[in-house]
Amino acid sequence: MSQTRIHFAAEKTVAERLYALMEVAFEDDGFPIAIFATDEEERIHEVSIYVDDNVEATEERMRALAAEADERVDLEREVLGDVDWVARSLEGLKPVRAGRFLVHGSHDRARRRTPDIGIEIEAGLAFGTGHHGTTSGCLDMIDRVVTREKPRNALDLGTGSAVLAIGLAKLARIPVLATDIDAVAVAVARENAHINGVGHLVETATATGFHHPVFAAGRPFDLIVANILAGPLMKLAPDMARHIAPNGSLVLSGILERQRNAVLAAYVGQSFRHVRTLPREGWVTLWLKR
Structure with missing residues (x-):
């Protein structure tokens, strides 16, 4: 099944704030969400959400979240091929350390050190x-x-x-x-x-x-x-x-x-x-x- 990437560009601070809000708002939907710099000199970042269906409804939710944050975004769409974007979006994530914990995927088991309390979590729903x-x-x-x-x-x-x-x-x-x-x-x-x-x-x-x-x-x-x-x-x-x-x-x-x-x-x-x-x-x- 093809997927649609809904994305917008904004100044770095605005993009990061909206990304954080959308990451929480869409957590129950399981949509992969990404943010990356498109112009470092001008401090422009792009935020993307990958969806299988309900594109219009997702766009409306994104606009509503932006409006609640007193921001306006110009949304664009890109239809993508048949790729497991959930797995793809998490493949590049590095292990995370928090206190004595190390959260990692199975491919990063070797990164655990003796004192670490490893928590193995894979890409999923x-x-x-x-x-x-x-x-x-x-x-x-x-x-x-x-x-x-x-x-x-x-x-x-x-x-x-x-x-x-x-x-x-x-x-x-x-x-x-x-x-x-x-x-x-x-x-x-x-x-x-x-x-x-x-x-x-x-x-x-x-x-x-x-x-x-x-x-x-x-x-x-x-x-x-x-x-x-x-x-x-x-x-x-x-x-x-x-x-x-x-x-x-x-x-x-x-x-x-x-x-x-x-x-x-x-x-x-x-x-x-x-x-x-x-x-x-x-x-x-x-x-x-x-």
């Missing part, structure tokens, strides 16, 4: 390769929290590829519940956990919100990690409070720097206190305690 600032920020924060607190169990809410759940299970050697609203993501997460040798520690479930019985069976959690978006995180604050253990910790991400205070306010209202903020690539990861 679920979001989370460690390259996005929110994912690497969560891994870095997980390393800090686990080292200090030694949690006995954990929840990875909105697990995607299970990169965070795998990291938690490998680092802390504790049971981790990994949930997502997307059944395809959950299947990928389960397979990734087995590939990484922690299938016996990571339980996966397709669940929306905290209404699924699997949450009641596992609560309270010493540590909850949620790398989703600021809006859903704020709505989930009361449920987070009900499912966290006394003195437990939250690691939250998917939050733009400008959204930090609003998210903090929602959780302070549920008797959480702020411990640390880790900024990365225009995003922040929060560590909160109750």
